[in-house]
Amino acid sequence: MPFGLLKYGLSSEYPAQQHFNPAADLKKHYDVVIIGAGGHGTGIAYHLAKYHGITNVAVLEKSYLGGGNTARNTAVIRSNYLTEEGVRFYRESVKLWQNLSNEFDYNVMLENRGQLTLAHSDAAVRSFRWRAEVNQHMGVRSELVDRQQIAELVPNLRMSEESRFPIMAGLWHADGATARHDAVVWGYARGACQRGVELHQLTEVQDVEITAGRVTAVRTNRGRVGCGAVVQAVAGASSVVANMAGIKLPIHSYPLQAMVTQPYKPLLTPHVSSPHVHVYVHQTSRGEFVIGGGSDPSPLYNTRATLEQRESLSAAALELFPFLAQARLLRQWAGTTDMTPDYSPIMGLSPVENYYLDAGWGTWGFKATPICGVSMAELVATQKVPDIIAPFALERFYRFEQINEAGATAASH
Numbered sequence: 001m002p003f004g005l006l007k008y009g010l011s012s013e014y015p016a017q018q019h020f021n022p023a024a025d026l027k028k029h030y031d032v033v034i035i036g037a038g039g040h041g042t043g044i045a046y047h048l049a050k051y052h053g054i055t056n057v058a059v060l061e062k063s064y065l066g067g068g069n070t071a072r073n074t075a076v077i078r079s080n081y082l083t084e085e086g087v088r089f090y091r092e093s094v095k096l097w098q099n100l101s102n103e104f105d106y107n108v109m110l111e112n113r114g115q116l117t118l119a120h121s122d123a124a125v126r127s128f129r130w131r132a133e134v135n136q137h138m139g140v141r142s143e144l145v146d147r148q149q150i151a152e153l154v155p156n157l158r159m160s161e162e163s164r165f166p167i168m169a170g171l172w173h174a175d176g177a178t179a180r181h182d183a184v185v186w187g188y189a190r191g192a193c194q195r196g197v198e199l200h201q202l203t204e205v206q207d208v209e210i211t212a213g214r215v216t217a218v219r220t221n222r223g224r225v226g227c228g229a230v231v232q233a234v235a236g237a238s239s240v241v242a243n244m245a246g247i248k249l250p251i252h253s254y255p256l257q258a259m260v261t262q263p264y265k266p267l268l269t270p271h272v273s274s275p276h277v278h279v280y281v282h283q284t285s286r287g288e289f290v291i292g293g294g295s296d297p298s299p300l301y302n303t304r305a306t307l308e309q310r311e312s313l314s315a316a317a318l319e320l321f322p323f324l325a326q327a328r329l330l331r332q333w334a335g336t337t338d339m340t341p342d343y344s345p346i347m348g349l350s351p352v353e354n355y356y357l358d359a360g361w362g363t364w365g366f367k368a369t370p371i372c373g374v375s376m377a378e379l380v381a382t383q384k385v386p387d388i389i390a391p392f393a394l395e396r397f398y399r400f401e402q403i404n405e406a407g408a409t410a411a412s413h
Contacts, residue, residue, distance in 0.1 A: 019186065020065075020193045026200060029226035030058045032380060033218055034233060035205050035241055037061030038070035039181065039366065040358050041233035042188035043373025044380070045197045046104070052381035055196035058227075059189075060220060062204035066185035069235040069365065072303070072335030074258050074290050075181045076271060076280075077367045078115050080135050080142045080173040082408040085391040086344060087138040089371060092388060094175050096370035106187030108179045111285060113269050115176025116145075116153055118320075120165045120276040127407060128171040141174040156267055158322055165277055165319055176271050178282065184369060208245040214353040215245065229354040229380055233372075236336030237301075238346075238359035245352050250397050251338045251360050254295035255302050257309045259332035261324065263287030272320065279316035289324060291317045295337050295363070305332040337362045342402035343409045347376065347392040348385050356380060357394060363409060 032048060034041045037059045048054040061067075077097055079090035101107050119125045128144055135142035150170045151159050159167060193199055200222075208230065209217040217226045234241045239251045264287050273280035279293045291313050296306075310332055317324055339362045340346060346360040358376055361368070375386045385393070391403055 019190045020199050024198065026058065026203070026220070026222055026225050027198075030198075031056040031228045032058075032231065033225060033227040033229070034059045034231045035218070036068070036233040036235070037065045037185070037189065037199060037201065038068050038233065038235060039066070039185045039188065039369040040235070040361075040372045040376070041231070042066075042185050042192055042199075043369055044231055044233060044358070044376045045192040046188045047373045047377030048381060049192050049195035049197050052377060054381055057192070057197045058225065059192070059197060059199045060203045060205055060218070060225075061199070061201050064201050065189055065199065066182055069335045069361075070181050070185050072333060073181055073366045074280075074282075074292050075178045075366055076115075076282075077110075077177040077179060078173055078271075079140050079175055079367075080115070080117075080131060080171065080408070081405055082131055082134060083403050083405060084134070084138065085403050086405050086408070087135060087140055089388055089392075090364075090367060091138060091140050093368050093371035094177070096374065097177065097179065100179075100184070100187070100370055104187045104191040106183065106190060108183045108187060109285070110177055110179045112175075112177045113271060113282070114153075115173040115271040115273070116150065117171040117173070118150075118167050118272070118274040118276070119169045119171070120167060120274065122168070124276060125169045128169065131171060131408060135173075143172050145170045145172045153270055154268065154272055156321060156323065157272065158320055163319065165274070178271065178284075181366060188373065205241065205244070208355070210245060210352055215355045229356065231356045231358060231376060231380060233358040233376075235338060235359075235361045235365050238338045242350075242357070242359065245350070245355050247350050247352060247355070247357075249346060249357075249359060249394070250341055251346075252299045253301055254298070254337050254339060255300055255304075255334045256292075256295045256337045256363060257305055257313070257332065257334040258290060258292035259305070259310060259313060260284070260291070260330050261289040261327040262330055264289065264327070274316075274320060277316045277319050279313060279320065281317055281321060288330065289327065295339065301336060303334040303336060305334050341397070343405040344403040345392050346394050347372070347389040348379060348394070350394060364405075
């Protein structure tokens with residue numbers, strides 16, 4: 001058997017499949033340049049190529065495919081937000097997630113596990129009841145559950161009324177899920193490259209050329225590239241890249257840390273979060289417990305993990321799951337969150353003609369990956385802003401029409 005596999009592997013009759021186009025020189029001009037090869041950037045390229053026939057596209061990545069915030073998030077998928085605009089947007093994204101593996105014939109390892117958000121006060125219970133009613137009205141499966149139902153959903157959860165933060169109720173979101181973030185970006189990138197899109201790694205955009213109010217080219221560490229349009233999809237560096245085009249975004253960037261424990265046997269199915277304790281916990285298919293919380297308190301471009309946050313997350317997790325006291329941590333890391341004043345993204349047109357924004361993704365970018373690919377590609381191809389992303393325009397901050405999702409984000413991610 002081993003020799004048969006070796007013979008098969010070395011045979012020229014069965015060449016290894018090329019996932020992406022081999023590295024090549026940059027062309028002088030592309031119809032569309034996408035800055036950032038994460039889930040959003042590759043998703044936009046995929047939909048431009050497959051559904052709009054636009055294949056003269058370059059995806060420029062200063063590092064490696066999916067090596068930015070796509071690689072650093074904890075892969076939470078949900079749609080139980082608070083505003084009508086937010087719920088509608090994320091609801092459509094969750095629907096797309098269900099068929100994503102079939103869409104590009106690549107297993108993204110989607111796990112429909114549900115999400116439970118805990119309430120520790122009367123005010124939180126009232127807020128959750130409000131969210132549940134909004135969600136149900138918008139066709140999202142959310143409901144307020146009592147202590148007995150919580151105990152049935154998560155038997156290992158600390159339910160003692162003598163605990164520091166007694167659990168009073170919970171918001172159960174049956175559509176909550178997780179997926180493999182690297183599989184998502186590889187699936188999109190492979191599908192895009194198979195249709196003629198070029199992926200250029202280690203290609204850093206250093207400046208944006210604008211003539212008469214219109215973007216005409218980008219300058220990279222590998223030379224100048226002319227373009228008909230630019231899409232920036234650079235979570236964690238949105239303000240930095242937008243500044244190159246002379247665009248000021250209402251964004252502050254903060255580190256966001258998470259960590260994982262040693263593997264255990266399957267103990268926890270749902271994703272459990274507590275905005276009050278400021279922590280969330282879920283168990284991966286490999287048995288590791290993923291533990292995370294809110295962003296660091298001060299704006300900073302830094303992805304270094306800290307002892308202070310490790311201690312804070314550990315203490316918070318133990319409030320909910322005391323058995324984790326014996327667990328050993330395997331690793332800890334950080335990403336960078338681009339936070340907007342209203343905790344919603346900035347999508348669509350910009351003050352510069354043919355320069356499109358996909359920014360301000362805070363802690364909610366991964367779950368929106370499929371719908372961003374669809375809607376931003378439609379915008380670039382048709383020059384018309386899709387209704388589903390129209391509320392997230394940059395101009396909303398000048399019209400005082402913010403979409404406040406602060407109450408539905410926090411540690412829930």
